[in-house]
Amino acid sequence: EKGGYDYFMLKEIAEQPKAVADTLLGRIGTDGRLTLDELRISDADLRQVDKVVIVACGTAFHAGMIAKYAIEHWTRIPCEVEVASEFRYRDPIMGPGTLVIAISQSGETMDTLMALRHAREQGAKVLAICNTNGSTIPRESDAVLYTHAGPEVAVASTKAFLTQLVACYLVALYLGQVRGTKWGDEILAVIKELGDAPTLIEQVLETMEPVRELARGLADARSVLFLGRHVGFPVALEGALKLKELAYMHAEGFAAGELKHGPIALIEEGLPVAVVVPTHRGCTVLHDKIVSNIQEIRARGARTIVIAEEGDEAVVPYADHLIRTPATPTLLQPLVSTVPLQVFACELATAKGHEVDQPRNLAKSVTVE
Numbered sequence: 001e002k003g004g005y006d007y008f009m010l011k012e013i014a015e016q017p018k019a020v021a022d023t024l025l026g027r028i029g030t031d032g033r034l035t036l037d038e039l040r041i042s043d044a045d046l047r048q049v050d051k052v053v054i055v056a057c058g059t060a061f062h063a064g065m066i067a068k069y070a071i072e073h074w075t076r077i078p079c080e081v082e083v084a085s086e087f088r089y090r091d092p093i094m095g096p097g098t099l100v101i102a103i104s105q106s107g108e109t110m111d112t113l114m115a116l117r118h119a120r121e122q123g124a125k126v127l128a129i130c131n132t133n134g135s136t137i138p139r140e141s142d143a144v145l146y147t148h149a150g151p152e153v154a155v156a157s158t159k160a161f162l163t164q165l166v167a168c169y170l171v172a173l174y175l176g177q178v179r180g181t182k183w184g185d186e187i188l189a190v191i192k193e194l195g196d197a198p199t200l201i202e203q204v205l206e207t208m209e210p211v212r213e214l215a216r217g218l219a220d221a222r223s224v225l226f227l228g229r230h231v232g233f234p235v236a237l238e239g240a241l242k243l244k245e246l247a248y249m250h251a252e253g254f255a256a257g258e259l260k261h262g263p264i265a266l267i268e269e270g271l272p273v274a275v276v277v278p279t280h281r282g283c284t285v286l287h288d289k290i291v292s293n294i295q296e297i298r299a300r301g302a303r304t305i306v307i308a309e310e311g312d313e314a315v316v317p318y319a320d321h322l323i324r325t326p327a328t329p330t331l332l333q334p335l336v337s338t339v340p341l342q343v344f345a346c347e348l349a350t351a352k353g354h355e356v357d358q359p360r361n362l363a364k365s366v367t368v369e
């Protein structure tokens, strides 16, 4: 049942191109526009949305953080994202124009379920993004957009995460499409690029041997830091979470701009620091800033592991290890930049002799608050 792989996690990482393709299937029309008839929220209602609030836990929360960048950019609707366990206890402000998006692979996460119940009690509409047909979260929501990752068995989420990203992009792009924002042309171009994502993910998977070798060499490291900017920031958090879960190792993700506000004090000789570099063709100011962040940490002794898109030459002089990902539109980059971090964590944990499918203390579905 592991399809020839030693672990479900390896199988599920390898299945990502198909999972993403299946999640896109039937949702991009021949005219290049999106059709999400299954949504059960009318276009008229979507035009009335004045605020989006995303609730989720763990890896799904990281997908939500990335969705915020996409939703605000393409739709100009203010978007908040919050860990589900914090949401209802702070008396959040919602109204009839609030669209709450609850993201969950299992559809049974109690924290997320309680957050969406609270949202509905306050009069908000809830859209679930879920991978499990007929589970509690979609049943209790006003609408659902299913991800088609197929069953995810390994406790550490991989293919579910990439498909959650796809679903979030679809919602963001669809909101932009029905509301006719000034980004109309960009939206059409991105829909097209989204269709190419399975091929790009496949390309990344084919080039992972150096990442595995690097991970094996770091099995004795005490700590690994992850830095990112823009959508690379949630990707950094996700890379750190994977390493904590699987390798039981101290790992921390930071927004690279926060370095100087404290975390730079952690940098010492030989400390591995992975840096997720935003696309260099997107925002050059942002890109320049992360290049100087890499210089700063390297000057203080960090061993830099740089994840950057093909053609980005500015990072080369400061990368002790360079991991290339194919070029994508800025907001879609997490679809490719997350994959090396999944492989890295899985390989490092295996090198330490850990059982990656069933990490200690964790359950696949967390049904208690």
Ligand code: M6R
Residues within 6 Å of the ligand: 057, 058, 059, 060, 103, 104, 105, 106, 107, 108, 109, 112, 155, 156, 157, 158, 245, 364, 365, 366
């Ligand atoms: O089933 P859900 O997507 O609601 O689960 C949320 C988290 O418990 C889950 O993503 C968890 O963080 C994973 N173990 C991460 O790999």
